[in-house]
Amino acid sequence: MTDIVAQLIDALGDAVSTDAAQLDAARADKSGHRSGSAPLAVVNARSIEDIQATMRIATATHTPVVTRGAGTGLAGGAIAASGEIVLSTLAMDRVLEINESDLLAVVEPGILNGRFNEILGEQGLWFAPDPASKAISTVGGNIATNAGGLLCAKYGVTRDAVLGLKVVLPDGRLLTLGHRSVKGVTGLDLTALMVGSEGLLGVIVEATVRIRREVPGTLATIASFYPGVRDAAAASAAITAAGLQPAVMELIDPSVLRAIDAFAGSSLAGRGNAHLAVQFDGPGAAEDAHRALEIITELGGDADLTTDRDEAEKLLAIRRAAHPSLAALGTTLIEDVSVPRTALPDMFDAIAAIEQKFGITIPTLAHAGDGNLHPNFIFDGPIVPDQVWAAADELFLAALKLGGTLTGEHGIGILKKRWLGDELGEDQLELQRQIKQVFDPLGILNPGKVF
Amino acid sequence: MTDIVAQLIDALGDAVSTDAAQLDAARADKSGHRSGSAPLAVVNARSIEDIQATMRIATATHTPVVTRGAGTGLAGGAIAASGEIVLSTLAMDRVLEINESDLLAVVEPGILNGRFNEILGEQGLWFAPDPASKAISTVGGNIATNAGGLLCAKYGVTRDAVLGLKVVLPDGRLLTLGHRSVKGVTGLDLTALMVGSEGLLGVIVEATVRIRREVPGTLATIASFYPGVRDAAAASAAITAAGLQPAVMELIDPSVLRAIDAFAGSSLAGRGNAHLAVQFDGPGAAEDAHRALEIITELGGDADLTTDRDEAEKLLAIRRAAHPSLAALGTTLIEDVSVPRTALPDMFDAIAAIEQKFGITIPTLAHAGDGNLHPNFIFDGPIVPDQVWAAADELFLAALKLGGTLTGEHGIGILKKRWLGDELGEDQLELQRQIKQVFDPLGILNPGKVF
Incomplete structure (x- = not known):
């Protein structure tokens, strides 16, 4: 050693x-x-x-x-x-190139997503992958986990934004994958395979990513309150059923709302038990938001609409306060199941049933626009209690039964290894292990993770 | 046997x-x-x-x-x-599900892209992957080649539209890859790896794909003519540099334009030597098209703008006539290099130099919005002459030197095998061969293709 x-x-x-x-x-x-x-x-x-x-x-x-x-x-x-x-890779944090005409940038892996977006913003550009952790997480980490975030239904997942990668293999060889062009189909798509591979296949040392021009037009944001979480889920479903495409649609359940009030000294729960934030961008934003507001009001929601950017930031700050508010209550295990959007109400029912069966509260947030839920388990001390794992087990199986997945954006890591086979099946799991072995025959990259 | x-x-x-x-x-x-x-x-x-x-x-x-x-x-x-x-798989052509609320559809691989879009269109929906062959090519084939098309710069490549696949392995086992949710990061992304794998890894027997709602608003289309191909390329570059995002931007060079005139009895070449079609969709389409028209006119283009859908179809029909017009001249070898958008003028220069060196004409079309060029070699009889391969060789190397790729959307197949190593490098090529072997240890799937 x-x-x-x-x-x-x-x-x-x-x-x-x-x-x-x-x-x-x-x-x-x-x-x-x-x-x-x-x-x-x-x-x-x-x-x-x-x-x-x-x-x-x-x-x-x-x-x-x-x-x-x-x-x-x-x-x-x-x-x-x-x-x-x-x-x-945290010290490798340079932006090597910003090419506005080709709408691409080349970055080192250690740059923080938020910092990268600040630099792009100076030129009226942005990088769409938008995990809630963007202020503190790196672009390399976002790529290694195929991070999601708030904007995926409209602007895609991280994989869609990666054109090419430089990757170091376990034996030190440097590979250049992908291309700088929008299109490219030469050979197998190893760039896409690397995205979300959680450090198992190689070390991402440089990324060529798609960037976008700032979306022109108004930003129209709605904050709405409902009697219960199912009402909020119904409003979100009605908005998408009406053919509207919000950039952001975030749902907060009653226990998260109370935690935010306790943490931030706010009195949100006075207006309703569940919260739905909806944001539209682009040339049709104001019109779309007015239609969404009508839908929300018809369904009994109590809502504010603003087209002021600062005011919008305040409304979305409610959502951003959720994680610290829950963390203040104890150790949090944040789950990350994803289901088809229309299965959201069923998934909330499944969570309620699990809460009742185990006699616990599972405060839940959801990226309602894309069907990704974050049920949180809160407990004392560093060890996840067996009862929490038992409840989580039922949660995962419920999501799979609804056509969903164990993890929408956080990855498997060590926390979800035991459920991997439930989702992939043994045949696929074996193929995945063999692919891992092709890249890493000695098994020295992140051993014990994922598989 | x-x-x-x-x-x-x-x-x-x-x-x-x-x-x-x-x-x-x-x-x-x-x-x-x-x-x-x-x-x-x-x-x-x-x-x-x-x-x-x-x-x-x-x-x-x-x-x-x-x-x-x-x-x-x-x-x-x-x-x-x-x-x-x-x-x-041509007889497996059913649409198994269209889910408007979750914006996904499940299809068998043999359905024609155009037919699928007709069915979706009845419900105000569409499938974005849009290869020029859409009327006659299958969705399964589009996925197996990660087909591109006219709309990729704005609406992504086929890979971005595939959520999940059912795949039969060489030994007959059935795998279910991916998910029905927008997000999902469980294990390695074998769905993305299958897209564009050209029949080497497994047989795609069912696909769960993202669909979209019809884009609301006007469709605004410009047909414009220029003295030369570089002028058309400059107009296209100026449109994107102005921050505009056309859905379609198609460039036709002088020899293709003449071939269309000869084939269709039109007199397009009377208005100019090169042609650029630009189409905007969405709520800001008309305004964007007027800005594009100003740019084109300033640069000396002779242009028509229409917001009538039938009229737009007539303008785009010029582009659609290109392939049959060239095919009428002889056997065509359609190349498919892709470069970063800003490298388009340099690539046209490289093509002109190759034309001069080899004493041949290389009629060229380009998806100018995404930098994908289709240089065509035309000759008599079924055998590609050595001189054409020699010219193609220089073309591929020029594209690679400009940060591009051998093939933007057609794939490697047998035609580009000999250049695969030039783009991927030996280390990556060896990894790709090993991945192929994981899926197909006997090497019975499409042997002799790609590798």
């Missing part, structure tokens, strides 16, 4: 840290999960060459490597333990 | 054809290429079970299988030869 660290220091100098605080930080992410022991060392890579050098040493010594961005993952995918090298 | 056919007939009855005309048809596609000999048999599959039965026999007897939709491919990817079973 000391020999491995010595080799790393010899090759990489002060990019290698064995500082106790850094090693300790790499044992956890934002999932509430924490590994049982500290990793060997953290390599704070400054360049592709640093990453290649690290991987060559890892391969030569058969040492596991956990690639890590900002550590904001919610599935334990970037958690490292004893005997592992942590390969941090 | 006869034994294999007997086994197929025994298992599949009259789904198996050894009719000389059917066997002969399977030797060619729309690439102008033709195999040297007839295949063993054509299985006209009626169901997933038929496909599984075929694959089980193929595996047991180590017989190669070429999956084929409508045979409209332009790279020879579905051409079959002696000793091979042709597995036709």
Whole structure:
């Protein structure tokens, strides 16, 4: 072990840290999960060459490597333990190119999504992948987990925004995948395969991504309140059934709303038990929002509409306060099931039944526009209680039964490994394991994660 | 051989054809290429079970299988030869579900893209992948080649529209990949890997695809004429540089324009040497088109603008007439390079230099909005002359040098195999071969194609 660290220091100098605080930080992410022991060392890579050098040493010594961005993952995918090298891309945070005419940018993996968007914003451009963590999560991490967010129904998932990648293989070889053109079908689509691969296949060291021009026109935002969560879900369903395409449609259930009130000192629950925020952009935004407002009002919702951007920010701030508000109540296990949009009310029923069966409350948020729900389990201490896992198990199976998936945007990591076979089936799981082996024959990349 | 056919007939009855005309048809596609000999048999599959039965026999007897939709491919990817079973999905042409609320549909692979869109259109819906062959090509074939088309810059490539697939492996096992939800990140993205895999990994037997609501608002279409192809390319660049996002932007060079005149009896070349069609949709269409018209006029273009749908169809019919017009001149080899949009003028220069060097004319069309060019080589007889391959070689290398790709939307098939390594590099090529082997250890799926 000391020999491995010595080799790393010899090759990489002060990019290698064995500082106790850094090693300790790499044992956890934002999932509430924490590994049982500290990793060997953290390599704070400054360049592709640093990453290649690290991987060559890892391969030569058969040492596991956990690639890590900002550590904001919610599935334990970037958690490292004893005997592992942590390969941090956080210091590789440059924007290498912004090409407005081709609407593409080339970035290093460690740049924060929010920072990247600030830089693009100066030129009237933006990057559509929009996870709720965007202020603190890296573009490389967003790609490694195929991060979702608030805008996916209208603007696609992260995979749709990735044109090409540079990837370092376990033995240190550098691959260039994809292209700079909008189209390209040469060979198998390894770029798409890398997106969402959670550090299992290679290290993403550079990304060529699609960017967009700022959407012209008004931004029209509705905040609406309802007697119950089913009413809010019904309003959301009615809005899409009317042929409207909001950019954002976020649902908050009663217990999350109360948690926000307790955390932020607000009195939202005085206006209703459930909340739905709906935002339209583009040239038809104001007109669409007025139609949505009529639908909401007819269905008994109590709603405000604004076309002022600052006012809109205030309305969406309610949604943004949800995670910190829940975290203040205890350790949170944030689940991430996704179902077809029309199955949302059924999924809420399933959650209510699970709450009743287990005698617990499961505060739930939903990206209602795309059917992605975040049911939260809250408990004391660092260990997920067995009862929570039992309830989560029923939750996952309910989502699969509704044509959905275990995880819409957080990934499998270590938290959902045991349900992977339920969704994929044994045949597919075996194929996936074999593909992993093609890229990583020694099994040194993020071992114990996903599979 | 006869034994294999007997086994197929025994298992599949009259789904198996050894009719000389059917066997002969399977030797060619729309690439102008033709195999040297007839295949063993054509299985006209009626169901997933038929496909599984075929694959089980193929595996047991180590017989190669070429999956084929409508045979409209332009790279020879579905051409079959002696000793091979042709597995036709053309009879599996049902739409199994249209779910307007979840904006998804489930289809069998053999349905024609155009027919699917007719059915969707009755409900005010549509399927965005829009290859020029849509009237005659299947959705399964579109997925197997990740087909592009006219609308990709605005509405994405086929991959972006595929949520889930059912796939039969070479040994007959049925896999269910992906999901019905907008989001889903469980395990490696094998759905995306299947899209564009040209029949190498499995047989696509069912697809769950994203559909869209018809775009509301006006359709505003411009047909414009220019002194030369560089002027048309400059107009197209200026339109996107102004921040406008046309749904369609199609460029026609002088020799294609003359071929259309000769074929259709029109006199387009009287108005200019090069043609650019630009179409805007959505609520801001008319306003955007007026801005585009100003740009075109300033740059010396001679243009008509219409917001009448029938009139627009007539304007776009010019573009649609291009392929038959060229085909009337001789055997056409349609190339398919793609470059970043801003590299279009450089690519036209490269084509002009190649024309001069080889003393040939290379009539060229371009999806100018996304940088995808179709240079056409025209010659007599069925064999591509060496000189044409030599010119194509220079064309491909020029596209790669400009950050582009060998093929934007047609695929590698047999026609571009020899350049695959130039684009992918040896390391990536080897990984791709190994992934192929994971899916198809006996190498019976579409052997000799792509790799």
